Amino acid sequence: MAERLTGKPVADAIKEELKGKVADLKAKGIVPKLGIVRVGARPDDLYYEGGAKKTCESVGMEYEVFEYPQDIDQESFEKAITEIGARKDIHGILMFSPLPKHLNERKIRSLIPVEKDVDSLTLGSAGKVFADDPTGFPPCTPTAVMEILKYYNIPLEGKRAVVLGRSLVVGKPAAILLLRENATVTICHSRTKNLPEVCREADILVAAVGRAKMVKENYVKPGMVVIDVGINEDPDNPGKYCGDVDFDKVEPIVDKITPVPGGVGSVTTAVLCKHTVRACELLNGLA
Amino acid sequence: MAERLTGKPVADAIKEELKGKVADLKAKGIVPKLGIVRVGARPDDLYYEGGAKKTCESVGMEYEVFEYPQDIDQESFEKAITEIGARKDIHGILMFSPLPKHLNERKIRSLIPVEKDVDSLTLGSAGKVFADDPTGFPPCTPTAVMEILKYYNIPLEGKRAVVLGRSLVVGKPAAILLLRENATVTICHSRTKNLPEVCREADILVAAVGRAKMVKENYVKPGMVVIDVGINEDPDNPGKYCGDVDFDKVEPIVDKITPVPGGVGSVTTAVLCKHTVRACELLNGLA
Numbered sequence: 001m002a003e004r005l006t007g008k009p010v011a012d013a014i015k016e017e018l019k020g021k022v023a024d025l026k027a028k029g030i031v032p033k034l035g036i037v038r039v040g041a042r043p044d045d046l047y048y049e050g051g052a053k054k055t056c057e058s059v060g061m062e063y064e065v066f067e068y069p070q071d072i073d074q075e076s077f078e079k080a081i082t083e084i085g086a087r088k089d090i091h092g093i094l095m096f097s098p099l100p101k102h103l104n105e106r107k108i109r110s111l112i113p114v115e116k117d118v119d120s121l122t123l124g125s126a127g128k129v130f131a132d133d134p135t136g137f138p139p140c141t142p143t144a145v146m147e148i149l150k151y152y153n154i155p156l157e158g159k160r161a162v163v164l165g166r167s168l169v170v171g172k173p174a175a176i177l178l179l180r181e182n183a184t185v186t187i188c189h190s191r192t193k194n195l196p197e198v199c200r201e202a203d204i205l206v207a208a209v210g211r212a213k214m215v216k217e218n219y220v221k222p223g224m225v226v227i228d229v230g231i232n233e234d235p236d237n238p239g240k241y242c243g244d245v246d247f248d249k250v251e252p253i254v255d256k257i258t259p260v261p262g263g264v265g266s267v268t269t270a271v272l273c274k275h276t277v278r279a280c281e282l283l284n285g286l287a
Numbered sequence: 288m289a290e291r292l293t294g295k296p297v298a299d300a301i302k303e304e305l306k307g308k309v310a311d312l313k314a315k316g317i318v319p320k321l322g323i324v325r326v327g328a329r330p331d332d333l334y335y336e337g338g339a340k341k342t343c344e345s346v347g348m349e350y351e352v353f354e355y356p357q358d359i360d361q362e363s364f365e366k367a368i369t370e371i372g373a374r375k376d377i378h379g380i381l382m383f384s385p386l387p388k389h390l391n392e393r394k395i396r397s398l399i400p401v402e403k404d405v406d407s408l409t410l411g412s413a414g415k416v417f418a419d420d421p422t423g424f425p426p427c428t429p430t431a432v433m434e435i436l437k438y439y440n441i442p443l444e445g446k447r448a449v450v451l452g453r454s455l456v457v458g459k460p461a462a463i464l465l466l467r468e469n470a471t472v473t474i475c476h477s478r479t480k481n482l483p484e485v486c487r488e489a490d491i492l493v494a495a496v497g498r499a500k501m502v503k504e505n506y507v508k509p510g511m512v513v514i515d516v517g518i519n520e521d522p523d524n525p526g527k528y529c530g531d532v533d534f535d536k537v538e539p540i541v542d543k544i545t546p547v548p549g550g551v552g553s554v555t556t557a558v559l560c561k562h563t564v565r566a567c568e569l570l571n572g573l574a
Binding site: 122158166 | 409410411412413414415416417418419420444445446447453455459462463466469471472473474475476478479480485488
Protein backbone atom coordinates (compact mmCIF):
# COMPACT_ATOMS: atom_id res chain seq x y z
CA MET A 1 0.00 0.00 0.00
CA ALA A 2 1.34 3.38 -0.96
CA GLU A 3 2.09 6.02 1.63
CA ARG A 4 -0.58 8.75 1.55
CA LEU A 5 0.96 12.17 1.19
CA THR A 6 -1.88 14.02 2.85
CA GLY A 7 -1.96 17.79 2.72
CA LYS A 8 -3.12 18.55 6.23
CA PRO A 9 0.17 18.10 8.09
CA VAL A 10 1.90 20.13 5.37
CA ALA A 11 -0.60 22.96 5.71
CA ASP A 12 -0.38 22.74 9.51
CA ALA A 13 3.40 23.06 9.43
CA ILE A 14 3.19 26.08 7.12
CA LYS A 15 0.56 27.69 9.36
CA GLU A 16 2.64 27.04 12.45
CA GLU A 17 5.57 28.84 10.85
CA LEU A 18 3.31 31.67 9.71
CA LYS A 19 1.90 32.21 13.20
CA GLY A 20 5.40 33.05 14.37
CA LYS A 21 6.06 35.39 11.47
CA VAL A 22 2.71 37.14 11.86
CA ALA A 23 3.37 37.61 15.58
CA ASP A 24 6.78 39.12 14.77
CA LEU A 25 5.18 41.49 12.27
CA LYS A 26 2.45 42.48 14.71
CA ALA A 27 5.13 43.24 17.30
CA LYS A 28 6.40 45.77 14.75
CA GLY A 29 2.91 47.21 14.32
CA ILE A 30 2.32 45.51 10.96
CA VAL A 31 -0.66 43.25 10.28
CA PRO A 32 -0.42 41.16 7.08
CA LYS A 33 -3.64 41.44 5.13
CA LEU A 34 -5.05 39.61 2.14
CA GLY A 35 -7.43 41.33 -0.26
CA ILE A 36 -9.87 38.91 -1.88
CA VAL A 37 -11.45 40.17 -5.10
CA ARG A 38 -14.48 38.33 -6.39
CA VAL A 39 -16.93 39.10 -9.20
CA GLY A 40 -20.20 37.26 -8.70
CA ALA A 41 -20.51 34.31 -6.36
CA ARG A 42 -19.54 31.02 -8.00
CA PRO A 43 -19.79 28.16 -5.50
CA ASP A 44 -16.20 27.02 -6.20
CA ASP A 45 -14.88 30.53 -5.55
CA LEU A 46 -16.89 30.85 -2.36
CA TYR A 47 -15.59 27.50 -1.18
CA TYR A 48 -11.96 28.50 -1.78
CA GLU A 49 -12.60 31.91 -0.23
CA GLY A 50 -13.95 30.24 2.87
CA GLY A 51 -10.76 28.22 3.16
CA ALA A 52 -8.60 31.28 2.63
CA LYS A 53 -10.44 33.26 5.31
CA LYS A 54 -10.15 30.41 7.78
CA THR A 55 -6.43 30.07 7.13
CA CYS A 56 -5.92 33.83 7.55
CA GLU A 57 -7.73 33.72 10.86
CA SER A 58 -5.82 30.71 12.10
CA VAL A 59 -2.46 32.45 11.63
CA GLY A 60 -3.58 35.86 12.88
CA MET A 61 -3.71 37.61 9.49
CA GLU A 62 -6.44 39.94 8.35
CA TYR A 63 -8.43 39.79 5.14
CA GLU A 64 -10.96 41.92 3.31
CA VAL A 65 -13.37 40.70 0.66
CA PHE A 66 -14.18 42.91 -2.32
CA GLU A 67 -17.24 41.51 -4.02
CA TYR A 68 -18.55 42.99 -7.27
CA PRO A 69 -21.68 42.28 -9.29
CA GLN A 70 -21.43 40.11 -12.43
CA ASP A 71 -22.28 43.09 -14.63
CA ILE A 72 -19.62 45.48 -13.32
CA ASP A 73 -18.20 47.49 -16.20
CA GLN A 74 -14.53 47.56 -17.19
CA GLU A 75 -13.88 51.11 -16.09
CA SER A 76 -15.36 50.69 -12.63
CA PHE A 77 -13.56 47.41 -12.09
CA GLU A 78 -10.22 48.86 -13.23
CA LYS A 79 -10.71 51.72 -10.79
CA ALA A 80 -11.55 49.31 -7.98
CA ILE A 81 -8.52 47.07 -8.61
CA THR A 82 -6.23 50.08 -8.83
CA GLU A 83 -7.49 51.36 -5.51
CA ILE A 84 -7.11 47.98 -3.82
CA GLY A 85 -3.61 47.67 -5.26
CA ALA A 86 -2.66 51.05 -3.82
CA ARG A 87 -3.97 50.28 -0.33
CA LYS A 88 -1.00 50.36 2.05
CA ASP A 89 -2.67 47.95 4.48
CA ILE A 90 -3.21 45.22 1.84
CA HIS A 91 -0.15 43.10 1.08
CA GLY A 92 -1.53 40.32 -1.07
CA ILE A 93 -4.34 40.19 -3.63
CA LEU A 94 -6.28 37.10 -4.63
CA MET A 95 -8.61 37.67 -7.57
CA PHE A 96 -10.86 34.87 -8.72
CA SER A 97 -10.81 34.07 -12.40
CA PRO A 98 -12.01 33.70 -15.05
CA LEU A 99 -13.73 37.07 -14.93
CA PRO A 100 -17.03 37.51 -16.80
CA LYS A 101 -16.49 37.55 -20.57
CA HIS A 102 -17.36 41.24 -21.06
CA LEU A 103 -14.35 42.27 -18.98
CA ASN A 104 -10.80 42.59 -20.37
CA GLU A 105 -9.20 40.22 -17.90
CA ARG A 106 -5.71 40.69 -19.32
CA LYS A 107 -5.90 44.43 -18.67
CA ILE A 108 -7.35 43.99 -15.22
CA ARG A 109 -4.73 41.47 -14.16
CA SER A 110 -2.01 43.89 -15.25
CA LEU A 111 -3.30 46.41 -12.69
CA ILE A 112 -2.44 44.15 -9.77
CA PRO A 113 0.92 45.32 -8.38
CA VAL A 114 3.39 42.51 -8.92
CA GLU A 115 4.61 42.92 -5.32
CA LYS A 116 1.11 41.95 -4.12
CA ASP A 117 0.42 39.34 -6.78
CA VAL A 118 0.44 36.37 -4.40
CA ASP A 119 -1.25 33.96 -6.81
CA SER A 120 0.74 34.85 -9.96
CA LEU A 121 -1.96 36.51 -12.04
CA THR A 122 0.33 39.00 -13.75
CA LEU A 123 2.90 38.72 -16.52
CA GLY A 124 5.35 40.33 -14.10
CA SER A 125 5.00 37.36 -11.75
CA ALA A 126 5.28 34.93 -14.65
CA GLY A 127 8.53 36.61 -15.67
CA LYS A 128 9.93 36.43 -12.16
CA VAL A 129 9.03 32.77 -11.83
CA PHE A 130 10.56 31.94 -15.21
CA ALA A 131 13.69 33.92 -14.33
CA ASP A 132 13.96 32.35 -10.84
CA ASP A 133 13.64 35.81 -9.27
CA PRO A 134 13.25 35.23 -5.52
CA THR A 135 10.80 38.12 -5.15
CA GLY A 136 8.29 36.52 -7.53
CA PHE A 137 5.31 34.47 -6.39
CA PRO A 138 4.53 31.32 -8.35
CA PRO A 139 0.87 30.28 -8.45
CA CYS A 140 -0.30 28.69 -5.19
CA THR A 141 -1.06 25.25 -6.62
CA PRO A 142 2.39 24.32 -7.99
CA THR A 143 3.91 25.88 -4.88
CA ALA A 144 1.70 23.56 -2.81
CA VAL A 145 3.09 20.64 -4.82
CA MET A 146 6.60 21.69 -3.86
CA GLU A 147 5.63 22.16 -0.21
CA ILE A 148 4.29 18.60 -0.12
CA LEU A 149 7.45 17.19 -1.71
CA LYS A 150 9.57 19.13 0.78
CA TYR A 151 7.52 18.20 3.83
CA TYR A 152 7.69 14.49 3.02
CA ASN A 153 11.42 14.69 2.24
CA ILE A 154 11.04 13.43 -1.32
CA PRO A 155 14.47 13.76 -2.92
CA LEU A 156 14.37 15.79 -6.15
CA GLU A 157 18.00 16.44 -7.03
CA GLY A 158 18.90 14.41 -10.10
CA LYS A 159 15.50 12.68 -10.11
CA ARG A 160 13.25 12.39 -13.13
CA ALA A 161 10.13 14.50 -12.70
CA VAL A 162 7.37 14.26 -15.28
CA VAL A 163 4.75 17.00 -15.34
CA LEU A 164 1.59 16.01 -17.13
CA GLY A 165 -0.02 19.25 -18.30
CA ARG A 166 1.42 22.55 -19.51
CA SER A 167 -0.91 25.23 -18.20
CA LEU A 168 0.45 28.56 -17.00
CA VAL A 169 -1.31 28.00 -13.69
CA VAL A 170 0.14 24.60 -12.84
CA GLY A 171 2.13 22.61 -15.39
CA LYS A 172 4.70 25.14 -16.57
CA PRO A 173 5.43 26.73 -13.17
CA ALA A 174 5.61 23.27 -11.59
CA ALA A 175 8.27 22.39 -14.17
CA ILE A 176 10.26 25.52 -13.32
CA LEU A 177 10.02 24.89 -9.58
CA LEU A 178 11.12 21.25 -9.99
CA LEU A 179 14.01 22.42 -12.15
CA ARG A 180 15.10 24.79 -9.37
CA GLU A 181 15.44 21.76 -7.12
CA ASN A 182 17.70 20.15 -9.72
CA ALA A 183 15.23 17.57 -10.97
CA THR A 184 15.42 16.52 -14.61
CA VAL A 185 12.02 17.67 -15.85
CA THR A 186 9.86 16.40 -18.69
CA ILE A 187 6.69 18.25 -19.63
CA CYS A 188 4.12 16.20 -21.47
CA HIS A 189 0.60 16.96 -22.65
CA SER A 190 -2.28 15.95 -24.89
CA ARG A 191 -0.05 15.78 -27.98
CA THR A 192 2.59 13.59 -26.35
CA LYS A 193 3.06 10.25 -28.08
CA ASN A 194 3.22 7.14 -25.90
CA LEU A 195 2.06 9.15 -22.94
CA PRO A 196 1.88 6.25 -20.45
CA GLU A 197 5.42 5.23 -21.38
CA VAL A 198 6.75 8.78 -20.91
CA CYS A 199 5.01 9.05 -17.55
CA ARG A 200 6.55 5.76 -16.44
CA GLU A 201 10.00 7.37 -16.77
CA ALA A 202 9.17 9.48 -13.72
CA ASP A 203 10.47 9.17 -10.22
CA ILE A 204 7.97 11.91 -9.42
CA LEU A 205 4.83 12.26 -11.53
CA VAL A 206 2.81 15.47 -11.25
CA ALA A 207 -0.60 15.10 -12.86
CA ALA A 208 -2.20 18.44 -13.77
CA VAL A 209 -4.45 17.97 -16.76
CA GLY A 210 -7.91 18.36 -15.29
CA ARG A 211 -9.23 15.06 -16.63
CA ALA A 212 -10.86 12.74 -14.12
CA LYS A 213 -8.95 9.51 -13.47
CA MET A 214 -6.92 9.79 -16.65
CA VAL A 215 -3.72 8.42 -15.10
CA LYS A 216 -4.22 4.65 -15.03
CA GLU A 217 -2.06 1.76 -13.85
CA ASN A 218 -0.07 1.77 -17.12
CA TYR A 219 1.18 5.33 -16.40
CA VAL A 220 3.05 4.33 -13.26
CA LYS A 221 5.62 1.93 -11.89
CA PRO A 222 6.72 0.70 -8.46
CA GLY A 223 8.73 3.23 -6.45
CA MET A 224 7.06 6.23 -8.01
CA VAL A 225 5.80 9.31 -6.16
CA VAL A 226 2.50 10.55 -7.61
CA ILE A 227 1.26 14.08 -6.97
CA ASP A 228 -2.31 14.55 -8.14
CA VAL A 229 -3.21 18.18 -8.79
CA GLY A 230 -6.58 17.48 -10.43
CA ILE A 231 -9.89 18.28 -8.79
CA ASN A 232 -12.63 16.91 -11.03
CA GLU A 233 -16.18 15.79 -10.58
CA ASP A 234 -16.05 12.07 -10.08
CA PRO A 235 -17.84 10.42 -13.02
CA ASP A 236 -18.43 7.30 -10.93
CA ASN A 237 -19.64 9.05 -7.76
CA PRO A 238 -21.96 11.98 -8.52
CA GLY A 239 -21.41 14.87 -6.14
CA LYS A 240 -17.92 13.69 -5.19
CA TYR A 241 -14.52 14.87 -6.38
CA CYS A 242 -11.66 12.89 -7.79
CA GLY A 243 -8.20 13.66 -9.13
CA ASP A 244 -6.50 13.24 -12.50
CA VAL A 245 -5.24 9.92 -11.17
CA ASP A 246 -7.34 6.77 -10.98
CA PHE A 247 -6.45 6.34 -7.33
CA ASP A 248 -7.80 2.84 -6.83
CA LYS A 249 -5.81 1.48 -9.76
CA VAL A 250 -2.60 3.46 -9.22
CA GLU A 251 -2.26 3.42 -5.46
CA PRO A 252 -1.45 -0.32 -5.16
CA ILE A 253 1.49 0.07 -7.54
CA VAL A 254 3.29 3.25 -6.50
CA ASP A 255 5.31 4.16 -3.42
CA LYS A 256 3.67 7.43 -2.39
CA ILE A 257 0.58 9.27 -3.59
CA THR A 258 -1.47 12.34 -2.71
CA PRO A 259 -5.17 11.71 -2.17
CA VAL A 260 -7.96 13.80 -3.72
CA PRO A 261 -9.50 15.41 -1.80
CA GLY A 262 -7.08 15.93 1.06
CA GLY A 263 -3.89 16.33 -0.96
CA VAL A 264 -2.56 19.30 -2.91
CA GLY A 265 -5.83 21.22 -2.64
CA SER A 266 -5.63 21.32 1.13
CA VAL A 267 -2.27 23.11 1.05
CA THR A 268 -3.07 25.94 -1.36
CA THR A 269 -4.59 28.44 1.07
CA ALA A 270 -1.67 27.94 3.45
CA VAL A 271 0.62 28.83 0.52
CA LEU A 272 -1.57 31.83 -0.30
CA CYS A 273 -1.10 33.11 3.26
CA LYS A 274 2.63 32.29 3.20
CA HIS A 275 2.98 34.36 0.04
CA THR A 276 0.99 37.20 1.56
CA VAL A 277 3.15 37.25 4.69
CA ARG A 278 6.28 37.25 2.53
CA ALA A 279 4.82 40.05 0.38
CA CYS A 280 4.16 41.98 3.59
CA GLU A 281 7.74 41.43 4.74
CA LEU A 282 9.16 42.48 1.36
CA LEU A 283 6.91 45.55 1.15
CA ASN A 284 8.10 46.57 4.61
CA GLY A 285 11.75 45.95 3.83
CA LEU A 286 11.90 43.05 6.29
CA ALA A 287 12.91 40.23 3.91
CA MET B 288 26.78 11.19 -43.19
CA ALA B 289 24.39 13.50 -41.38
CA GLU B 290 22.65 16.32 -43.18
CA ARG B 291 24.21 19.67 -42.22
CA LEU B 292 21.59 22.10 -41.01
CA THR B 293 23.52 25.20 -41.95
CA GLY B 294 22.31 28.57 -40.77
CA LYS B 295 22.96 30.63 -43.86
CA PRO B 296 19.95 29.59 -45.96
CA VAL B 297 17.74 30.06 -42.87
CA ALA B 298 19.08 33.55 -42.29
CA ASP B 299 18.77 34.33 -46.01
CA ALA B 300 15.12 33.26 -46.04
CA ILE B 301 14.37 35.42 -42.99
CA LYS B 302 16.16 38.38 -44.54
CA GLU B 303 14.29 37.94 -47.81
CA GLU B 304 11.00 38.08 -45.93
CA LEU B 305 12.18 41.09 -43.94
CA LYS B 306 13.15 43.03 -47.06
CA GLY B 307 9.51 42.88 -48.15
CA LYS B 308 8.24 43.95 -44.75
CA VAL B 309 10.73 46.78 -44.46
CA ALA B 310 9.77 48.00 -47.94
CA ASP B 311 6.10 47.95 -46.94
CA LEU B 312 6.88 49.94 -43.80
CA LYS B 313 8.97 52.44 -45.71
CA ALA B 314 6.09 52.91 -48.15
CA LYS B 315 4.13 54.05 -45.08
CA GLY B 316 6.91 56.43 -44.08
CA ILE B 317 8.21 54.18 -41.28
CA VAL B 318 11.83 53.00 -41.10
CA PRO B 319 12.47 50.18 -38.60
CA LYS B 320 15.48 51.00 -36.47
CA LEU B 321 17.58 49.03 -34.04
CA GLY B 322 19.33 50.76 -31.15
CA ILE B 323 22.54 49.00 -30.12
CA VAL B 324 23.73 49.79 -26.60
CA ARG B 325 27.27 48.85 -25.70
CA VAL B 326 29.44 49.62 -22.67
CA GLY B 327 33.11 49.26 -23.47
CA ALA B 328 34.33 47.35 -26.50
CA ARG B 329 34.66 43.63 -25.89
CA PRO B 330 35.78 41.84 -29.06
CA ASP B 331 32.85 39.36 -28.90
CA ASP B 332 30.36 42.23 -28.63
CA LEU B 333 31.97 44.09 -31.51
CA TYR B 334 31.86 40.95 -33.63
CA TYR B 335 28.15 40.43 -32.96
CA GLU B 336 27.47 44.12 -33.46
CA GLY B 337 29.17 43.95 -36.84
CA GLY B 338 26.88 41.12 -37.86
CA ALA B 339 23.81 42.94 -36.60
CA LYS B 340 24.70 46.09 -38.54
CA LYS B 341 25.31 44.11 -41.72
CA THR B 342 21.98 42.34 -41.38
CA CYS B 343 20.17 45.65 -40.76
CA GLU B 344 21.75 47.08 -43.89
CA SER B 345 20.95 44.07 -46.02
CA VAL B 346 17.22 44.32 -45.25
CA GLY B 347 17.01 48.12 -45.45
CA MET B 348 16.70 48.79 -41.73
CA GLU B 349 18.48 51.54 -39.83
CA TYR B 350 20.54 51.20 -36.69
CA GLU B 351 22.24 53.49 -34.21
CA VAL B 352 25.06 52.51 -31.88
CA PHE B 353 25.19 53.97 -28.38
CA GLU B 354 28.64 53.33 -26.96
CA TYR B 355 29.49 54.21 -23.37
CA PRO B 356 32.76 54.14 -21.46
CA GLN B 357 33.45 51.24 -19.06
CA ASP B 358 33.29 53.60 -16.10
CA ILE B 359 29.91 55.16 -16.84
CA ASP B 360 28.00 55.68 -13.59
CA GLN B 361 24.60 54.18 -12.81
CA GLU B 362 22.69 57.44 -12.92
CA SER B 363 24.07 58.52 -16.30
CA PHE B 364 23.51 55.10 -17.79
CA GLU B 365 19.93 54.91 -16.48
CA LYS B 366 19.26 58.32 -18.01
CA ALA B 367 20.75 57.21 -21.32
CA ILE B 368 18.74 53.98 -21.51
CA THR B 369 15.56 55.80 -20.57
CA GLU B 370 16.12 58.31 -23.36
CA ILE B 371 16.88 55.61 -25.92
CA GLY B 372 13.78 53.69 -24.81
CA ALA B 373 11.64 56.79 -25.31
CA ARG B 374 12.95 57.53 -28.79
CA LYS B 375 10.03 57.21 -31.23
CA ASP B 376 12.33 56.31 -34.13
CA ILE B 377 13.92 53.33 -32.32
CA HIS B 378 11.83 50.16 -32.32
CA GLY B 379 14.21 47.56 -30.96
CA ILE B 380 17.00 47.72 -28.39
CA LEU B 381 19.95 45.36 -28.17
CA MET B 382 22.06 45.86 -25.06
CA PHE B 383 25.22 43.82 -24.60
CA SER B 384 25.64 42.09 -21.29
CA PRO B 385 27.02 41.48 -18.79
CA LEU B 386 27.43 45.13 -17.88
CA PRO B 387 30.46 46.17 -15.79
CA LYS B 388 30.13 44.99 -12.20
CA HIS B 389 29.67 48.46 -10.68
CA LEU B 390 26.39 48.89 -12.54
CA ASN B 391 23.03 47.56 -11.30
CA GLU B 392 22.23 45.54 -14.40
CA ARG B 393 18.87 44.35 -13.11
CA LYS B 394 17.71 47.94 -12.68
CA ILE B 395 19.06 49.00 -16.05
CA ARG B 396 17.43 46.11 -17.89
CA SER B 397 14.10 47.03 -16.32
CA LEU B 398 14.30 50.44 -18.02
CA ILE B 399 14.14 48.91 -21.51
CA PRO B 400 10.52 49.18 -22.69
CA VAL B 401 9.20 45.63 -23.06
CA GLU B 402 7.76 46.57 -26.48
CA LYS B 403 11.31 47.25 -27.71
CA ASP B 404 12.99 44.42 -25.84
CA VAL B 405 13.89 42.41 -28.95
CA ASP B 406 16.44 40.18 -27.19
CA SER B 407 14.44 39.43 -24.05
CA LEU B 408 16.48 41.29 -21.45
CA THR B 409 13.54 42.25 -19.24
CA LEU B 410 11.38 40.32 -16.80
CA GLY B 411 8.41 41.58 -18.82
CA SER B 412 9.65 39.69 -21.86
CA ALA B 413 10.39 36.62 -19.76
CA GLY B 414 6.82 36.71 -18.50
CA LYS B 415 5.37 37.03 -21.98
CA VAL B 416 7.48 34.15 -23.26
CA PHE B 417 6.52 31.95 -20.33
CA ALA B 418 2.84 32.86 -20.79
CA ASP B 419 2.97 32.32 -24.58
CA ASP B 420 1.98 35.94 -25.12
CA PRO B 421 2.37 36.60 -28.86
CA THR B 422 3.64 40.16 -28.29
CA GLY B 423 6.65 38.94 -26.31
CA PHE B 424 10.11 38.45 -27.82
CA PRO B 425 12.04 35.38 -26.75
CA PRO B 426 15.84 35.69 -26.76
CA CYS B 427 17.33 35.58 -30.27
CA THR B 428 19.30 32.37 -29.80
CA PRO B 429 16.47 29.95 -28.93
CA THR B 430 14.35 31.67 -31.57
CA ALA B 431 17.12 30.94 -34.07
CA VAL B 432 16.94 27.28 -33.02
CA MET B 433 13.23 27.26 -33.84
CA GLU B 434 13.80 29.03 -37.17
CA ILE B 435 16.29 26.33 -38.16
CA LEU B 436 13.90 23.53 -37.19
CA LYS B 437 11.11 25.22 -39.14
CA TYR B 438 13.22 25.94 -42.24
CA TYR B 439 14.39 22.33 -42.49
CA ASN B 440 10.87 21.01 -41.86
CA ILE B 441 11.84 19.03 -38.79
CA PRO B 442 8.59 17.69 -37.33
CA LEU B 443 8.13 18.66 -33.69
CA GLU B 444 4.56 17.72 -32.83
CA GLY B 445 4.56 14.76 -30.49
CA LYS B 446 8.34 14.37 -30.79
CA ARG B 447 10.72 14.07 -27.85
CA ALA B 448 12.88 17.15 -27.52
CA VAL B 449 15.66 17.19 -24.97
CA VAL B 450 17.16 20.54 -24.01
CA LEU B 451 20.57 20.27 -22.40
CA GLY B 452 21.02 23.42 -20.32
CA ARG B 453 18.57 25.53 -18.30
CA SER B 454 19.76 29.11 -18.71
CA LEU B 455 17.24 31.93 -19.00
CA VAL B 456 18.93 32.96 -22.25
CA VAL B 457 18.72 29.64 -24.09
CA GLY B 458 17.67 26.47 -22.30
CA LYS B 459 14.45 27.52 -20.59
CA PRO B 460 13.03 29.63 -23.44
CA ALA B 461 13.99 26.89 -25.93
CA ALA B 462 11.94 24.46 -23.84
CA ILE B 463 8.94 26.81 -23.88
CA LEU B 464 9.20 27.36 -27.64
CA LEU B 465 9.45 23.62 -28.31
CA LEU B 466 6.46 23.05 -26.05
CA ARG B 467 4.48 25.56 -28.12
CA GLU B 468 5.10 23.34 -31.14
CA ASN B 469 3.68 20.41 -29.20
CA ALA B 470 6.95 18.62 -28.60
CA THR B 471 7.33 16.62 -25.40
CA VAL B 472 10.16 18.47 -23.72
CA THR B 473 12.77 17.30 -21.23
CA ILE B 474 15.14 19.80 -19.65
CA CYS B 475 18.36 18.35 -18.33
CA HIS B 476 21.44 19.93 -16.81
CA SER B 477 24.60 19.40 -14.81
CA ARG B 478 22.73 17.62 -12.00
CA THR B 479 20.92 15.20 -14.29
CA LYS B 480 21.74 11.57 -13.58
CA ASN B 481 22.56 9.32 -16.52
CA LEU B 482 22.81 12.36 -18.76
CA PRO B 483 23.87 10.49 -21.92
CA GLU B 484 20.94 8.09 -21.51
CA VAL B 485 18.44 10.93 -21.04
CA CYS B 486 19.82 12.71 -24.11
CA ARG B 487 19.45 9.54 -26.16
CA GLU B 488 15.68 9.68 -25.57
CA ALA B 489 15.56 12.70 -27.87
CA ASP B 490 14.28 12.94 -31.39
CA ILE B 491 15.63 16.49 -31.27
CA LEU B 492 18.55 17.31 -28.98
CA VAL B 493 19.31 20.97 -28.27
CA ALA B 494 22.72 21.39 -26.64
CA ALA B 495 23.09 24.67 -24.77
CA VAL B 496 25.53 24.21 -21.92
CA GLY B 497 28.56 26.18 -23.04
CA ARG B 498 31.02 23.31 -22.58
CA ALA B 499 33.22 22.49 -25.54
CA LYS B 500 32.51 19.11 -27.17
CA MET B 501 30.67 17.77 -24.14
CA VAL B 502 28.08 15.87 -26.17
CA LYS B 503 29.85 12.69 -27.25
CA GLU B 504 28.77 9.68 -29.29
CA ASN B 505 27.08 8.07 -26.27
CA TYR B 506 24.64 11.02 -26.04
CA VAL B 507 23.08 10.34 -29.43
CA LYS B 508 21.44 7.69 -31.54
CA PRO B 509 20.68 7.17 -35.21
CA GLY B 510 17.81 9.26 -36.56
CA MET B 511 18.39 12.11 -34.14
CA VAL B 512 18.42 15.81 -35.01
CA VAL B 513 21.15 17.68 -33.10
CA ILE B 514 21.05 21.44 -32.67
CA ASP B 515 24.27 22.79 -31.22
CA VAL B 516 23.90 26.18 -29.55
CA GLY B 517 27.37 26.27 -28.01
CA ILE B 518 30.11 28.60 -29.17
CA ASN B 519 33.26 27.71 -27.27
CA GLU B 520 36.96 28.06 -27.80
CA ASP B 521 38.11 24.81 -29.33
CA PRO B 522 40.50 23.15 -26.86
CA ASP B 523 42.04 21.14 -29.71
CA ASN B 524 42.42 24.01 -32.18
CA PRO B 525 43.59 27.23 -30.51
CA GLY B 526 41.96 30.29 -32.04
CA LYS B 527 39.06 28.28 -33.47
CA TYR B 528 35.52 27.82 -32.19
CA CYS B 529 33.59 24.65 -31.53
CA GLY B 530 30.16 23.76 -30.22
CA ASP B 531 28.87 21.86 -27.20
CA VAL B 532 28.78 18.82 -29.46
CA ASP B 533 31.84 16.79 -30.39
CA PHE B 534 30.98 17.10 -34.06
CA ASP B 535 33.43 14.57 -35.44
CA LYS B 536 32.20 11.86 -33.11
CA VAL B 537 28.48 12.66 -33.25
CA GLU B 538 27.97 13.54 -36.88
CA PRO B 539 28.51 10.01 -38.24
CA ILE B 540 25.73 8.67 -36.01
CA VAL B 541 22.89 11.18 -36.21
CA ASP B 542 20.52 12.13 -39.02
CA LYS B 543 20.87 15.92 -39.02
CA ILE B 544 23.19 18.30 -37.20
CA THR B 545 23.99 22.02 -37.09
CA PRO B 546 27.66 22.88 -37.59
CA VAL B 547 29.62 25.30 -35.37
CA PRO B 548 30.40 27.81 -36.68
CA GLY B 549 27.83 28.24 -39.41
CA GLY B 550 24.79 26.93 -37.56
CA VAL B 551 22.61 28.57 -34.91
CA GLY B 552 24.98 31.51 -34.47
CA SER B 553 24.58 32.58 -38.08
CA VAL B 554 20.80 32.98 -37.68
CA THR B 555 20.67 35.13 -34.53
CA THR B 556 21.12 38.57 -36.11
CA ALA B 557 18.44 37.77 -38.69
CA VAL B 558 16.13 36.95 -35.76
CA LEU B 559 17.17 40.18 -34.03
CA CYS B 560 16.11 42.14 -37.11
CA LYS B 561 12.91 40.09 -37.47
CA HIS B 562 12.01 40.94 -33.88
CA THR B 563 12.80 44.62 -34.47
CA VAL B 564 10.61 44.76 -37.57
CA ARG B 565 7.80 43.08 -35.67
CA ALA B 566 8.28 45.50 -32.76
CA CYS B 567 8.10 48.33 -35.28
CA GLU B 568 4.87 46.92 -36.72
CA LEU B 569 3.34 46.43 -33.26
CA LEU B 570 4.38 49.91 -32.08
CA ASN B 571 2.74 51.36 -35.19
CA GLY B 572 -0.43 49.32 -34.80
CA LEU B 573 0.32 47.36 -37.98
CA ALA B 574 0.50 43.82 -36.55
